[in-house]
Amino acid sequence: MTGITLAVPSKGRLEELTREWFAANGLVITRPGGARSYLGAIEGLPEVTVRFFPASEIARELIRGNVDFGVTGRDLIHETSETGPQSVAIARPLGFGNADVVVAVPDAWIDVTRMHDLADVASDFRSRHGRWLRIATKYITITRQHFARFGIAEYRIVESLGATEAAPASGVADIIVDITTTGSTLTANALRVLEDGVLLQSEACLIVSRTAKFSARRRAQLDSVLSRLGAEVSL
Amino acid sequence: MTNAAFRRTNLEALVEAQGATRATPPLLLPADPYFDLAGEEFGRRLLLTTATTGAEYCLRPDFTLPIVTDYIANGVGQPAAFSYLGPIFRQREDGPAEFDQAGIELLAQPDGDVALDQVFTFARAALDMFGVSPNIRLGGVGLFEALLAQADMPAPWRSRIRHRFGHPEALERLLKRLAVSHDTKPQKQPSRADLVTDITEQMVAAGLSLAEGRTPEEIADRYLEKQALNDAHVPAETLALLHEYLAISGPVLQSLTRIEALAASRRLMLGAPIRAIRRHLNGLGEARVTFDASFSPRLDYYTGIVFEMTGRTGDVLASGGQYDRLLERLGAQAPIAASGCSVWIDRLEAEFRQ
Known part of the structure; x- marks a missing residue:
């Protein structure tokens, strides 16, 4: 598998704030098909696939390692599974959704x-x-x-x-x-x-899956995106 | 020849040899009784499934509950003995799992001491088949209850302390809270009648039923009791006694001697529960036996003596004890003597392979 997957809340205030926060950090999330589309991209970063999910499903997908990183609430990570907190790493809190x-x-x-x-x-x-x-x-x-x-x-x-x-x-x-x-x-x-x-x-956080498998190449792609967002993780 | 099948056959023979009815409760059981008996803490370990009616079922997570429920349904009173061997299902950190468990349940036996000895013998025989000479950890629920009943303190604190026995952190927090001296002058309390009126008004305004859950009277009484307790200190000597007692842990004879000395110096009558423990020691023979004063399962139906057996890995291989309050909790009209244990066959096999 090449490229990395970012999960973004699919609707409501959380989607807006997430996209605003990424934009403020210089990354524009696009959603070509509009609100009914569940696939998107980041302008200028073809290696990143954006997938839109309800926030609770983002927690689940991060814990299972089906997406590499994403935005969801800390509460949902704790609630989705007893082992949720160990299965992910918080790259940085985003300052909204408190x-x-x-x-x-x-x-x-x-x-x-x-x-x-x-x-x-x-x-x-x-x-x-x-x-x-x-x-x-x-x-x-x-x-x-x-x-x-x-x-x-x-x-x-x-x-x-x-x-x-x-x-x-x-x-x-x-x-x-x-x-x-x-x-x-x-x-x-x-x-x-x-x-x-x-x-x-x-609060809403940028969270990296610990259960996803990162090749050296995918890890480099992840670190590069994270550093542009002022975040880092040790997995 | 010693392979897993051979050990399994031996264990089958041991289970059959208990002079007991071999119990084979269904694999699929209603989940509610487990939640009712053991609460959410145990409930999170269940493998649940939902009927089309919405009723919840679980895969058999233990044998004791269905065996005892069935015994009660068939009319209590007659002494009965049950043994079992078969799979149980529980959630673990790394996913759902199926384990084999064997064990015995001795109910309404005329002599509780003899029954507990049979339980110990069964557990040790099972462990012996797997080449395990166990470390046996004993706990004294009856001993702690006797000590608590005699320790000098305002009565309402006793149930609060008893309730936290077996949960060392919660108990420690409570003892710490009790140690903080309140220098505040006793404040004048509103009358119970005024409190009840106020609480009733609040409940009605909030749309709460006055009869379904906690009543205004219950809340007022506990409020007044709490205020009174803030002023009614547990004496520092009592707290010191509890701390000293709960810290006792070590080789059983040494521990019991220390408890006897503690009892003598504090003028506590703990002879009966200590003798009860001593009576079982001969039967335990050469095993390494420790007594841990703070050890108890976190389930309030345990009474008397409880135990755990571990091997080299430190995993609990067998656990059980006396639980005279269990049958009452499950619907019997009075306490009925009960003791038993279960052994973890998968862990024994792992221990053997080490």
């Missing part, structure tokens, strides 16, 4: 301000209510990893693919793990982030 993955509980839980309070509540939840404490989230891997770190094992995850903040009011779950930028959605839903409840600080 958001935190947080643990939030109902405001009314005045006794729960930190994770160790949650550990206590979880530990006898089952004996009080005949079921486990339920956590709504789309961040299943991140939740499991961090709750294990805090020594909390007594809970069940309810997978939530949208409007997670509504889960406590709708009775689907007791608390949530969700991504937030300003916290206003949480506040509007009478939810409060625990004092030590930030599980992950995420």
Whole structure:
């Protein structure tokens, strides 16, 4: 295989910001077929193939080594696979797409301000209510990893693919793990982030796959593009 | 002649020789009971599949749960013994994997000591077939619970400490938190009735059900308890005792002697659980046996004595112990004596080839 593949978010604000950031660094990403095309290029760099993917698929493809480098959120790397962080190298954060993955509980839980309070509540939840404490989230891997770190094992995850903040009011779950930028959605839903409840600080990053196979030639191509972007990695 | 097939045949014979019913639970099992029993922590190790109805199933990740569930469904009370040998499936770092496991489950046996001895004997016989003379690590769940029950501290802290037993980092964090002295004057607390009213208003405003999950009363009580606990210190001597106890780890006789000395100096009655451990030592013979005071599986249905056996590689080859609270957790009406173990056949084979 010759040439290298760059994965770029296929739509929305993230696509715009990514292309703006590359342009600001002197590399113009083209998308000849418009928004419905999934192949593109970088002007003047014929060795780079650009592929447009949804951000979560970019994380998956980087971890599997199907694309060589790409732009996606740190949260998605951690969520896609337990071994995600080891499978990639962060070449550089891009300074946009900032958001935190947080643990939030109902405001009314005045006794729960930190994770160790949650550990206590979880530990006898089952004996009080005949079921486990339920956590709504789309961040299943991140939740499991961090709750294990805090020594909390007594809970069940309810997978939530949208409007997670509504889960406590709708009775689907007791608390949530969700991504937030300003916290206003949480506040509007009478939810409060625990004092030590930030599980992950995420932002869009330029990320290189460690599982992709780089020949000397492809590695040189990668390093050359990265250096033009002010980034470098050791793989 | 010693090849893998020969060892396997021997192991089959050992499993059959336990005077037990050979259990062969289905390979495909409902996943919910596993999540219910062991939570998400274990759940992430399951190989899941979804029925067209949306119900989740998993490939058998262990034998104990289906064996014990089936025993309860058929009416508890009669002593029963089960043995097993077959594949289990778990997710690992490097992908899903199929392992062979063998083991025994002894339920409602009249004498828990005798039952545990049989478990030890089974595990050691299995390891012996693979030429392993194991390091045996013992843990005392019953011993720790006895110590905790007698240690001087405000009662609500006991369950919080017990809950973290077996998770050294979480326990250490809690002990550290308890060691920080709060010089703040006890603040005047709002009355429970006022708190309940406030919390109820907040919950109603947020659209939360007052009955489905945590109730306003529960939140208010825990809030008041937490405030009270901030003022109710665990005495420094108790923290020192816990630290000293949890740090005890080493050859079993030496460790038990140290615990006895600790108990004597602190006037704790730990004779019964210590004797319980001593009773099993003769049966363990020449093996290298250590006692690790902080060792316990992270599952609250374990009781009494727990153990792990390792070989040269350090991998756990056999593990088990007593879990008298398991049957209750799975629906039995009262605690029922239970003990057992499982051995990892693939790891034993790897150990043999070394």
